[in-house]
Amino acid sequence: MYSLGIDIGSVATKSVVYNGAIAASVIIPTGWSPRESSRLALQMALEQCGASRDSLRAIVATGYGRVSADFADRAITEITCHARGAHSLNHEIRTVIDIGGQDSKVIQLDEDGHVADFIMNDKCAAGTGRFLEVMARILGTEVAEFDALASHADPAPISSMCTVFAESEVISLLARGVPREAIARGVLDSIASRAVALLGRLGTRGAIAFTGGLSHSRVLRAIMEEHIGEPLFTSPASQLAGALGGALIGWNRNGSALGDN
């Protein structure tokens, strides 16, 4: 038997098949149709581990597109799923900072991986993956190449928080001849300071996990660690935390609604 968690984010759709361990995982772009991408991510994950649809005990959808996955048995918010997923990746985790495509959040967990408290960013794209994507485009690079560009530069400060204003700010920096490496580093600094501020509002306790698509950026992680003064836990599965959490909740669905592990 298997369970499947599917996390339909604004940028990427992630699916995880679970059978006591991660049996398959898929990350694909969400594109314009969360409905289509969720079906595709389901299919691809099943094929990857050779599981049939009938062998799925439960499908749990999460992420902003959770309502569009009409094949799911349950829709659960990404807060609850990220908490559960991060906790299963490392049982010591008591704080999660997640930076996704269009929002960021800080979650505090209890020792069982249940949400104790959470806070989300303002309802705009500032300091999220979308922000990075826009900046990468202006700098003529890609999100995946951003680290390489920024890693050895001294930051050019970016003071605008709003994505639209920051775009104009970066354009004027480029016009003044500021090196794009420095701007790239400044962009990561700006994202980090925003994330650290959010973390400060809720406070940290225990080990801290960094999840979501932006957790792939080593430079961003290093800047954040410097601000916080503590190491951030990441794993190759960090971007899958939400989907994994969903799969775990589905796996344990015979227990109480959400209170099991």
Place this chain on the structure above:
Amino acid sequence: MATIDEMIAALARTRDNAVNDLQRLKEKGTKIVGAYCLFAPYELIAASGAVPVSLCGTSEEPIAHAEKHLPRNLCPLIKSSYGYAVTGTCPYFFYSDLIVGETTCDGKKKMFELLERIAPVHVMRLPQSNNRPGDTAFWKQEIILLKKRLEREFGVIITDQALTEEIRLRNGQRSLCRELYGLSRLDPPPLSGSDLHRVLHGSGFAFDRAHHSAQIRALIDALREARERGERSAPAGRPRILVTGCPVGGATEKIIRIIEESGGTIVCYENCGGAKDREFPVDELIDPWDALTQKYVRLACSCMSPNDARCELLSRLIDEYAVHGVIDVVLQACHTYSIETQRIRELVQKQKGKSYLSIETDYSQADEGQLRTRISAFMEMLH
């Protein structure tokens, strides 16, 4: 015999009928006084023979018009109120002979200056606090200024006797509403948070007070009887939610809906439309002017600094209503409620050991998905 649902629907319709009621009153020569806020002393207005009415300010529609004169980055309540006034789309504003405003925040204070160009406005100045020597005396002076303005505008004399009588009547209404929402102390509560909101909201437009009181009394009795028969209650086992913060109504009813759709039960409203006013009757044993002054200066509004009264009220309500989680609603650009979230978060989490969520919203429906994620996650956390 009407069913409980019919009774609730009839009470919720009070506001729809209000326009016709006002028109009839107006034809008879009755003066109408429009108000925006709890600080407008209802009893004093009523004692002048005028009918107080709540003005519109909870819809997104007129905001674009308001933004011709007001900055975009301003609380939607202020923009909507002003927008309704300038577009002539609030029927209650249309019928009002006088508007009573208060200096509850910088935005409102300055908006009223512009509003005065459209209609006669009397702005009451609030003290910044209610715990210093002079605060009460200052507010009493404002009450007396309003008295004089009403007397001058309407050519009447407001007697102590008339005020005393209005205080008695208004206290009676408060006590009935308190009894109604007090039923939500039961577990599960006998009426949903959305129904409770509809009924309480309608009560601001009840001009035939005897009839309205009878309706509320009948509803309370019917709910009690249904309870004794083991009928009619919200589903059991749901997280019990208290709603606090900025006023909720109209466009922001989306919050009530999302809380209920996410599996929560609203058992108490602390905000302006709920307990904030009704928990505190005017003292009937002392001089009516002093009593009125004290009642209103003590309102637990975030415009007061410090606002200890809100913490005391919340602390008591959380216990009385066996609340699991508090949702603090902040309208965009409302600095006082926004800053106060820090203190309320600490009160709820540290002193009361309950869960807390603050949400910022405006009158658009664009943030429904984001609100749903935050509120659903909160309910999942409470389960």
